[in-house]
Amino acid sequence: MPRPKPKKAAAPVRGRSAKPSARRVAKPARRQADAASTSTPEAAKAQPNQRIGVLIDADNVSHQHLPTLRRFIGETEISAARAYGDFNGRLSGWRAAAQDWPELDLVDQRSYTPGKNAADMRLTIDAVKLMAGPNPPTTLIFVTNDSDFTPVVEDAKRLGVRIIVMGERTHKALRSTAHHYLNLSELRTRLDDEQSAKSDPRKALALLAQALRALSPKNKEVCALLDQFEKMLPELRFADAPRPQREPGPRREAREPRPERAQREPRPAREPRAPREARPAPDNSGQDYRDRPNLSSAQQAQGKAEADQRRAQLQQRQDIIEALVDVATGLAPEGEWLKVEVIKKFLLQEHPGLEANAPRYAKFYRMLEDTGRFDVQLQGSTVMARLKE
Numbered sequence: 001m002p003r004p005k006p007k008k009a010a011a012p013v014r015g016r017s018a019k020p021s022a023r024r025v026a027k028p029a030r031r032q033a034d035a036a037s038t039s040t041p042e043a044a045k046a047q048p049n050q051r052i053g054v055l056i057d058a059d060n061v062s063h064q065h066l067p068t069l070r071r072f073i074g075e076t077e078i079s080a081a082r083a084y085g086d087f088n089g090r091l092s093g094w095r096a097a098a099q100d101w102p103e104l105d106l107v108d109q110r111s112y113t114p115g116k117n118a119a120d121m122r123l124t125i126d127a128v129k130l131m132a133g134p135n136p137p138t139t140l141i142f143v144t145n146d147s148d149f150t151p152v153v154e155d156a157k158r159l160g161v162r163i164i165v166m167g168e169r170t171h172k173a174l175r176s177t178a179h180h181y182l183n184l185s186e187l188r189t190r191l192d193d194e195q196s197a198k199s200d201p202r203k204a205l206a207l208l209a210q211a212l213r214a215l216s217p218k219n220k221e222v223c224a225l226l227d228q229f230e231k232m233l234p235e236l237r238f239a240d241a242p243r244p245q246r247e248p249g250p251r252r253e254a255r256e257p258r259p260e261r262a263q264r265e266p267r268p269a270r271e272p273r274a275p276r277e278a279r280p281a282p283d284n285s286g287q288d289y290r291d292r293p294n295l296s297s298a299q300q301a302q303g304k305a306e307a308d309q310r311r312a313q314l315q316q317r318q319d320i321i322e323a324l325v326d327v328a329t330g331l332a333p334e335g336e337w338l339k340v341e342v343i344k345k346f347l348l349q350e351h352p353g354l355e356a357n358a359p360r361y362a363k364f365y366r367m368l369e370d371t372g373r374f375d376v377q378l379q380g381s382t383v384m385a386r387l388k389e
Contacts, residue, residue: 034168035175037183041072041190044164044180051079053130053137054104055123057144058085059330061167061184063097068188069143069166070101078103079137080130084119086110090326090350117148124152131159138162142178147171153178206233286310286360311370313359320358321371323351328374328387337384340365340376 052073081104085091088108098104107126109119127149130136139162142149150173153163157177165178168185175181193207209226216222289295289303314320327346332338344364347354361367365383368374374385 034183034185035170035172035181037181037186038175039180039182041182041187044182045072045074045076050138050162051077051135052139052141053079053127054081054141054143055127056081056083056104057120057123057142057146057149058083058087058091058094058106059117059119060145061143063091063094065143065166065184065188066097066101066104068184068191069141071191072182072187073141079135080126081105082107082123082126084109084123084126086119090323090330090346092350120146120148124149127152127156131156131161136161139164141166142174143167143184144174145170147173150174150177206230209233287362288366291363291366310359310361314367314370315372317358320354320367321373323347323354324368324371325373325387327351328385332386334387335389337379337386340368340383340385343368343385 054069054073056069081101083094083098083104084107085094086109087094087106088110094106098106107119107122109122127140127142130140136159140156141164142153143166145167147170150171153165153174154177156163157179163178164180164182165174166182166184166187168183170181209230213223213226288307289300290307292303295303324343324347327350328338328343331342331346341364359367361370365376365385368385369376373388375388376383376385378384
């Protein structure tokens with residue numbers, strides 16, 4: 001009897017792998033890391049007899065960097081200093097910060113069409129006008145993280161204008177196009193260290209030791225002496241005159257012994273305290289039934305009705321929903337995951353008083369879910385959220 005022929009293995013389908021591939025899980029996009037400075041503050045500072053123009057993209061740079069920017073500019077002549085954004089919305093904090101800088105003009109530019117950044121267009125137009133004016137600046141400082149300004153920076157360089165870009169997460173294209181790039185956080189730390197070094201000679205000597213170590217990194221004798229010097233720094237004293245010794249004063253006469261105090265009468269017995277009143281029950285308003293385990297079916301039905309009523313109240317407060325979307329858009333691009341606590345923090349800072357007569361939520365992420373504009377998920381022990389695309 002003939003043997004049966006062995007069956008051939010089925011050929012893999014073209015375009016697909018023969019082995020089942022593991023399903024790829026989309027990871028949340030990471031926030032872009034800070035870009036280190038490519039120049040020193042000394043190299044980037046304007047030369048004598050130069051005029052500076054300052055253009056600030058307030059949409060993606062915090063107003064907390066204004067003092068650092070002013071300290072960097074110093075007494076140099078300013079042709080124009082302007083910040084662009086919607087200062088009646090989430091950028092309202094700029095108005096208070098700009099009061100300490102009278103030369104800074106806040107150009108209030110609202111975005112009339114969603115997705116179109118009118119402030120960037122206005123800044124670009126003003127940059128061209130400044131360069132084409134009768135007395136153009138010789139140095140332009142762009143305070144931004146946005147790479148959209150790369151073309152206008154390239155045009156300004158062709159006209160002989162010196163370009164300085166300042167930011168924190170500035171795109172590589174803009175950083176490489178400018179003459180100098182300074183990270184604002186690094187600049188603030190550098191200026192603070194220089195200021196403290198002026199009042200504390202130890203810090204100035206420590207900076208000098210670092211410079212000597214950088215100049216002679218392979219010289220073992222120099223490095224050993226610097227190590228010994230740095231160990232001595234905390235013990236050094238400068239212009240500390242010895243304390244004058246006090247002249248011995250007249251001796252005090254011996255005091256007379258105090259008379260013995262009369263014994264106090266025993267206190268009457270205290271009356272028994274009245275029993276304490278029962279503490280009021282905790283306020284569970286705004287708590288979602290999904291966050292309360294071990295509820296009976298009747299309690300779950302009641303909790304679901306309360307959650308539906310709270311969601312309907314929130315949908316009527318479009319000002320709260322728009323503020324949430326505005327804050328999330330300013331913190332990260334659409335579709336990027338953010339910590340829920342970060343969104344809540346900036347919402348309370350930039351929109352004070354928004355919670356008046358608002359529906360109460362015990363869990364902030366439940367409010368984000370009820371807007372219908374956010375995806376929410378738990379990553380480890382942290383609750384993350386992102387705007388729906």
